[in-house]
Amino acid sequence: MDLHFTSAKATPEERAAVDAALNGSHDSRARNDRRHRLLPVLHGINDRIGWISPGALNYACERLDVPPADAYGVATFYALFSTTPRAPRVVHVCDDIACLAAGAEELCTSLETTVRKPGESQDGGRTTWLRSPCLGLCDRAPAVLVTVAGDPPGAHQIAPVSSVELTDAVTSGAFAEGAPATAQVGGSELRLLRRVGHVDPGSLDEYRASGGYLGLRQALELGQEQTIAEIVASKLLGRGGAAFPTGRKMEAVASAPARPHYLVCNADESEPGTFKDRIVMEQDPFSVIEAMTIAAYATGCERGFIYIRGEYPLAARRLTNAIAAASERGLLGDDIMGRGVRFDVEIRRGAGAYICGEETALFNSIEGKRGEPRNKPPFPVQAGLFGKPTLVNNVETLVNLPLILLDGGAAYARVGTSNSTGTRLFCLSGAVARPGLYEVPHGTRLDALIEMAGGLPPQRSLQAILLGGAAGTLVTPEALSMPLTFEDARAAGTTLGSGVVMLFDDRVNLIAILHRIARFFRDESCGQCVPCRVGTVRQEEALQRLANGTQGERGVNLALLDEIGRAMRDASICGLGQTAANVIESARTRLELFS
Amino acid sequence: MIDLTIDGTPVGVADSSTILEACRQIGIDTPTLCFLESLTPVNACRVCVVELEGSRALVPACARRVEAGMVIHTDSERVRHSRKMVLEFLASSVDLSTAPDAQRYCKQYGADPERYGTAAATVEQPVKIDNQLYVRDYSKCILCYKCVEACGVDAQNTFAIATAGRGFEARISTEYDVGLPDSACVYCGNCIGVCPTGALMFSSEHELRTRGEWKEAEQTATDTICSYCGVGCTLTLHVQDNAIVKVTSPIENGVTRGHLCVKGRFGYAYVQNRPDEESGPESS
Numbered sequence: 042m043d044l045h046f047t048s049a050k051a052t053p054e055e056r057a058a059v060d061a062a063l064n065g066s067h068d069s070r071a072r073n074d075r076r077h078r079l080l081p082v083l084h085g086i087n088d089r090i091g092w093i094s095p096g097a098l099n100y101a102c103e104r105l106d107v108p109p110a111d112a113y114g115v116a117t118f119y120a121l122f123s124t125t126p127r128a129p130r131v132v133h134v135c136d137d138i139a140c141l142a143a144g145a146e147e148l149c150t151s152l153e154t155t156v157r158k159p160g161e162s163q164d165g166g167r168t169t170w171l172r173s174p175c176l177g178l179c180d181r182a183p184a185v186l187v188t189v190a191g192d193p194p195g196a197h198q199i200a201p202v203s204s205v206e207l208t209d210a211v212t213s214g215a216f217a218e219g220a221p222a223t224a225q226v227g228g229s230e231l232r233l234l235r236r237v238g239h240v241d242p243g244s245l246d247e248y249r250a251s252g253g254y255l256g257l258r259q260a261l262e263l264g265q266e267q268t269i270a271e272i273v274a275s276k277l278l279g280r281g282g283a284a285f286p287t288g289r290k291m292e293a294v295a296s297a298p299a300r301p302h303y304l305v306c307n308a309d310e311s312e313p314g315t316f317k318d319r320i321v322m323e324q325d326p327f328s329v330i331e332a333m334t335i336a337a338y339a340t341g342c343e344r345g346f347i348y349i350r351g352e353y354p355l356a357a358r359r360l361t362n363a364i365a366a367a368s369e370r371g372l373l374g375d376d377i378m379g380r381g382v383r384f385d386v387e388i389r390r391g392a393g394a395y396i397c398g399e400e401t402a403l404f405n406s407i408e409g410k411r412g413e414p415r416n417k418p419p420f421p422v423q424a425g426l427f428g429k430p431t432l433v434n435n436v437e438t439l440v441n442l443p444l445i446l447l448d449g450g451a452a453y454a455r456v457g458t459s460n461s462t463g464t465r466l467f468c469l470s471g472a473v474a475r476p477g478l479y480e481v482p483h484g485t486r487l488d489a490l491i492e493m494a495g496g497l498p499p500q501r502s503l504q505a506i507l508l509g510g511a512a513g514t515l516v517t518p519e520a521l522s523m524p525l526t527f528e529d530a531r532a533a534g535t536t537l538g539s540g541v542v543m544l545f546d547d548r549v550n551l552i553a554i555l556h557r558i559a560r561f562f563r564d565e566s567c568g569q570c571v572p573c574r575v576g577t578v579r580q581e582e583a584l585q586r587l588a589n590g591t592q593g594e595r596g597v598n599l600a601l602l603d604e605i606g607r608a609m610r611d612a613s614i615c616g617l618g619q620t621a622a623n624v625i626e627s628a629r630t631r632l633e634l635f636s
Numbered sequence: 637m638i639d640l641t642i643d644g645t646p647v648g649v650a651d652s653s654t655i656l657e658a659c660r661q662i663g664i665d666t667p668t669l670c671f672l673e674s675l676t677p678v679n680a681c682r683v684c685v686v687e688l689e690g691s692r693a694l695v696p697a698c699a700r701r702v703e704a705g706m707v708i709h710t711d712s713e714r715v716r717h718s719r720k721m722v723l724e725f726l727a728s729s730v731d732l733s734t735a736p737d738a739q740r741y742c743k744q745y746g747a748d749p750e751r752y753g754t755a756a757a758t759v760e761q762p763v764k765i766d767n768q769l770y771v772r773d774y775s776k777c778i779l780c781y782k783c784v785e786a787c788g789v790d791a792q793n794t795f796a797i798a799t800a801g802r803g804f805e806a807r808i809s810t811e812y813d814v815g816l817p818d819s820a821c822v823y824c825g826n827c828i829g830v831c832p833t834g835a836l837m838f839s840s841e842h843e844l845r846t847r848g849e850w851k852e853a854e855q856t857a858t859d860t861i862c863s864y865c866g867v868g869c870t871l872t873l874h875v876q877d878n879a880i881v882k883v884t885s886p887i888e889n890g891v892t893r894g895h896l897c898v899k900g901r902f903g904y905a906y907v908q909n910r911p912d913e914e915s916g917p918e919s920s
Contacts, residue, residue, distance in 0.1 A: 045796075045820035047811065095812050108795030108820065109811035117800040124812065394802070411799065416679050416699055568779065568799070568806030569680050572718070575725035578757050578804045586753070601751065608721035611694045611714055612682045619693060 042106050049095035058089040058192075059101045075105045077427075079115055079409030084351075084390055087122045091129040091190035098124075107409070118411045118567075120174075120393030121188070121351045128162040129190035130214050132170040133352070134207065137313045138507070138557050139179035139470045142549050148183055148207055156211050163211055170211045174395065174561055175313035176200075176352050179470035179543070180477045186352055187216055196354035225479045225493070232456075232464050233440055234480045237324040242359050245366040248327040254372060256443025260335045261380050263446075268339040269295060272442065274450025276462045281307060281398075281435035282512070282538045282616075284527050290432060293422035294340040297430035304337045304345035304384075305407070305426060305433040309391050309398040311350050312510035313561060314541035317466040318436035320478045322349070322356035325440070326363035330386060332439035334377065335446060337384040340432050345384060348403050350391045360388055395565035399615050400425075400433045402567065413569045414615035437466055437540075457483030461526035465540060469494045472501055472546035481525065488521040490542065501546040505632055509538020511558045512620035514627035515551075535627075551634060552588055555625055559584050562621040573618030576609040580622060587635055599635060602626075640706040655686060655697040655708060664710050667719060667741045669726075669832055670780035671698040674893040675790045678781045683722045683741065686710045694718055716745060723747035729758045729804075731776045734834025734845075738778070757804065766815035769823050769902050771842040774807060776835035783808060783827035783836060791895045796820040797827070825901035829884060829894055840881045851876055859886070862900040867891065869900050880904045 051059070062085025063078060082105060086097045093116050102109045116122050134152070136145040152170060153159070162169045176198070178184035184200035187210055199206065199216050210216040225234060241247045248254070260268040273288030294302055306329065310318040322329055333345050349357050364386050367373045375383050389407050391397050397406045401415035404426045425431025441463055445453045454462040461483035467490055470476045474495025481490055487506070497503055503518045514535040523529050530537045545551060559581040568574045580602065587598045606622030613619045628634045639648050642659060649658045654677070659666045670681040679696035688695045689707040694714065709715060723742045727749035732738045742749075764772040779799065787797050796819045800809035810819040828836040837845075844850040855876045862869040869892045874882040883901050887894035 042795075047814055047818050098811065108798070110796055110798040110800075110809070110820065113809065113811040114798035114800045118802050120802075416696065564803060566803040568801070568803040569678075570682050571680070571722045571725050571778070572682050574779070574804055574806070575729050576721070579725065579728070579752055582752070582756060597751075604717070604721060607714075608718045608725075612685045612718035612722060613693070614679065614682070 042108070044102065044106070044108055046099045046103070046109060047095060049099055051094075051096040051100035055086060055090055055094065055097035056100055058085045059097065059104055061085060061089075063104060076107055076409040077407060079105055079107055079112060080389065080392065080406060083112075083116050083119075083122055084392060087392075088188075088190060088194035089192050091131075092123040092125060092127045094126075105409075115409065115411055118394060119351075119391070120564075122392055128164075128167055128169040130164070130168040131188045131190075132168065132207070132211050133173035133176065133186040133188065134159075134170055135174070135176040135178070135182070135184045135186075136172045136557070137175035137561065138511070138554050139175065139314055139543055140183040141553065141557055142471050142543075142545060143182035143201070145183045146553075148202070148204055151204055152207065152211060155208065164213055168211055168214050173352075174564065175311065175315075177310055177316040177319050177350070179314050179316055179468065182470065182476075185210065186354075187214075189214075198355065225477060231480050232444055233321065233437070233466060234325075234478065236328070237320065237478075240325070242324050242326055243362055245327060245363070245370060245372075248325075252447070253327055253443075254331055256446035257331050257335050257338075257372075258378065259446040260338055261378060261382065265295065265339050265341070268335065268446065271450035272339070272445055275441075275445040275453040276450075276460075277438065277441055277445065277453070278461070278527060279434060280437035280441075280465070280540070282312070282509070282536070287434060287438055287441075290422060290434070291336065291340050294342075294430050294432040297422060299424075299430055300341075301344065301429055302340055302342040303426040303429055303431045304333060304340065304342035305400075305403065305431055306333055306345065306347040306439055307398060307400060307403060307433055307435040308347050308349040308353070308356070309403060310353075310436070310539070311391075311395040311398050312512060312539040312541065313558070314468060314470060314507060314510045314543045315539040316468050316470075317478055317540050319353050319356050321436055321440055321466075322353070323359055326356070326359040327367065328440045328443060329360065329436055330363050330367050330373070332442045333386060334373065334384055335442045336432060336434065336439060338377075338382050342432060343383045343385070345386045346389050346407055346426070347386060348389045348391060348397070348407060350397075351393050357388060357390060364388070394567075395561075396567045396615075396617055399617060402615070403433070404431070411567070413567045414617075416614060458524070458526050458528075460528050465525065465537070467525070467540045467542050469542050469544075471507075471544040472497055472503070472549070473544055474498055483526045484524045486521070487523050487525055487542070490525065491521070491544065497544065497546060501548070503544060504547050504549060505545045505551060505628075507541060507543040507545070507554075507624070509536040510541040511561050512616070512623055513538040513541060515624055515632055516627070517631055551628065551632065555628055555634070556581070556584055556588070558624050562617065566617065566621075570612070570614045570618065572609050572612040573614070573621065576605050576613075576618065577621050580605050580609070580625065584625065595635065599629070602629075638702045638704050640702050640704065640708065642708045643710055649702055653702050655688075655695070655700050655702055655706075656684060658702055658708075659686075659697060659710060666697050666710065667737075667744070668698055669738060669741075669778060670782060672782055672830055672887070672894075674887055674895070675782055675785045675830065678785070680781055681722065681726075681778065683719055685715060685718050685722075687712045687715050720745040720747050724749050724752070726778050728752040728756050730778050730833070731758075731760070731773075732778075732833060734776060734837075735778075735832060737832060759804075759807075764815075765839075765842075767817055767821075767823070769839055769898075770825060770828055771837050771839055772808075772816075773835050773837065773842075776833045777808060778833055778835075779806060779808070780832060782830040782832065786826040786830045786895065787821075791826050791893075792822070792824050794820050794822050794824070796822075823898040823902065824896060825898065826895045829896070829901075838882050844876070844881060850881075855881065862896070864899040864903065869896055871896070871900055873904070879908055 181200035685694035
């Protein structure tokens with residue numbers, strides 16, 4: 042490509058950052074086919090230098106053969122990247138719903154008054170702080186993520202964070218990492234979480250000693266077709282929110298004539314209130330790799346990607362370690378288990394964009410483009426990553442596969458209910474005694490699940506429950522008797538979504554929660570289509586007017602909210618815009634807020 | 637041949653037609669803003685959405701291919717509502733004063749942008765004048781992506797501009813928003829040619845408009861062949877007060893598909909070699 046560059050030149054350190062990001066690649070494809078390395082290269086620059094300068098971008102574009110305007114469009118798409126000079130240490134303070142209910146606004150206000158405004162630097166220009174959407178640490182709210190640019194770069198989750206710890210982190214860069222991940226204490230009834238807290242997540246030997254890789258061995262014994270048949274028989278439905286039958290998706294990819302086929306593990310878990318995939322990846326990373334290998338074998342994929350959100354540094358480290366260990370022992374590579382099966386996995390880190398959890402936006406992101414969703418059809422099974430047939434599943438869906446292979450599809454289907462088979466991970470946060478990750482068979486009642494988490498703290502009463510995240514619905518305590526299944530949720534007009542169960546007690550200002558959700562969608566809209574780009578802004582403005590306005594204007598603004606919501610749901614390209622009004626609508630119809 | 641039903645009328649259209657093409661074949665007027673025959677559909681504006689039976693959400697007519705047995709409604713309450721809202725969203729956030737198509741659709745669908753109040757966020761920003769040939773006024777930009785496509789693989793392959801930022805802050809931009817003279821821009825002006833809102837404009841037109849002297853109704857349009865090279869592009873010379881004020885090319889022209897190069901688009905001064913050419917025609 043005949044490219045034009047401005048006169049800005051990269052510093053030696055910037056060049057080194059770009060070169061290092063490219064050297065890590067075992068990709069020998071031609072120069073004009075390297076666009077897909079753009080996101081890792083931008084990470085390489087931002088992680089080492091702290092921001093992406095015009096000179097650094099020019100050098101990256103030269104190496105990758107990408108037009109600088111295009112690359113700038115990509116760099117400015119992601120919230121974790123800066124294209125203006127920024128302090129190397131950035132404290133990302135979560136002010137999203139779970140943390141908001143746990144006092145995040147007070148933390149931010151105290152930072153603003155005692156330290157600086159967000160974005161301004163502190164500590165001799167070495168530290169700054171920013172407000173952040175959900176960091177996926179809701180079980181330990183309030184939470185912050187500290188990123189430190191350098192060689193090597195650092196990233197640390199602190200949760201829960203106290204006001205003193207936060208001020209220390211911002212003023213002097215001192216911090217201590219928080220407590221380890223919380224999950225339901227193991228018992229024999231646990232399936233997906235059976236290793237969490239019991240098996241060293243860094244040890245392949247321990248993984249194998251606890252039944253690891255028996256599922257893959259069984260799949261290789263059964264052959265591709267029978268492996269898929271077992272998954273179809275299990276009636277496993279996708280856990281990412283859309284509840285599509287996993288077996289059918291796999292059949293479609295396996296039988297797609299175009300080659301190569303790609304496998305993508307969607308680990309861009311960014312739905313506010315969701316942290317299930319993080320805990321699985323942090324605590325049982327080998328299960329993700331084994332599950333991907335089973336899926337890849339069954340559908341004829343030789344190359345897989347794990348797209349993990351940029352805010353999950355520990356999970357990314359543990360998965361990297363798991364991939365290396367599995368490769369070393371012949372469990373990934375050209376001859377898996379000596380059976381001639383070929384499969385390699387590459388980790389791609391997101392960089393702060395909720396929309397990249399949408400599967401087609403995720404493909405674009407991997408391809409080095411802006412994370413804008415594509416129009417469907419074509420569907421991923423026909424034309425997905427790099428335009429090829431692609432199997433894309435989220436982490437929780439995938440880690441069910443080894444269990445299905447071990448037990449057999451029919452036995453798996455006996456857990457749960459007839460239409461919602463297996464167990465399900467739920468992310469409990471907010472007003473519960475023991476927030477954390479819980480695994481229960483489908484069909485368990487919502488109140489029983491909350492009871493497992495110790496119920497509400499003493500002296501509190503339940504005001505509302507958020508099911509399914511920011512794209513889900515708010516329900517009243519009447520929903521407590523609901524069995525947790527796909528079909529019961531649908532019948533009740535709600536969704537299990539990504540497994541979020543966030544409880545709000547009587548002290549929580551729900552209007553503030555709604556505002557935060559409206560702001561979340563405004564911030565996270567990719568901007569591609571008009572209904573979402575402008576609709577999410579108009580929705581937030583109308584909510585603001587409702588909160589401040591007179592009684593007389595109330596009806597007008599409520600009607601307007603309805604009209605905005607309908608247009609976003611009907612006319613947006615993807616699920617983000619289509620669900621951006623859900624919670625607000627449910628707050629009105631179910632909780633009768635504003636009436 | 638594929639058979640489908642649109643607004644109760646059976647239609648047979650060629651394979652791989654879009655719903656928009658099927659609608660046009662039977663004379664159903666469908667509003668479009670981001671669509672242009674010469675560019676890849678991006679289906680971003682969503683003003684062309686129609687209701688497809690069996691589909692949860694509305695579908696974009698410009699990009700969705702027809703399938704046998706589709707039943708489509710183009711004038712249902714849902715369709716009219718979404719079109720009206722899209723137009724209101726645009727009219728309340730973007731200056732549409734030089735976007736005749738958008739204005740016409742707003743009237744047609746009863747869009748009322750005033751109801752979002754005076755505090756409604758807009759994309760207003762200063763006009764960018766950094767070269768002698770054209771002006772970029774992104775306060776008028778609806779982010780239809782047409783200019784990016786024309787600058788990129790759909791026409792020019794120059795890649796001087798792209799969408800930068802995200803959400804409501806997304807903007808068409810060069811790298812780091814450098815001026816066009818520092819960018820890859822080759823001044824072909826094909827971005828102006830495809831812009832539906834006047835956000836991108838000839839300097840000559842912008843200056844006349846600023847002085848209140850742009851008189852489109854009085855202009856003549858004369859087709860000729862560009863004299864610079866052997867390709868033979870058709871030029872349409874837009875003339876006001878005996879001076880060329882703009883050069884376009886017909887989109888249906890098989891040679892240009894509406895696109896030109898810098899010489900055909902801007903190299904017209906020699907045919908009206910007058911001392912005041914720099915500042916454009918003076919009104920008499």
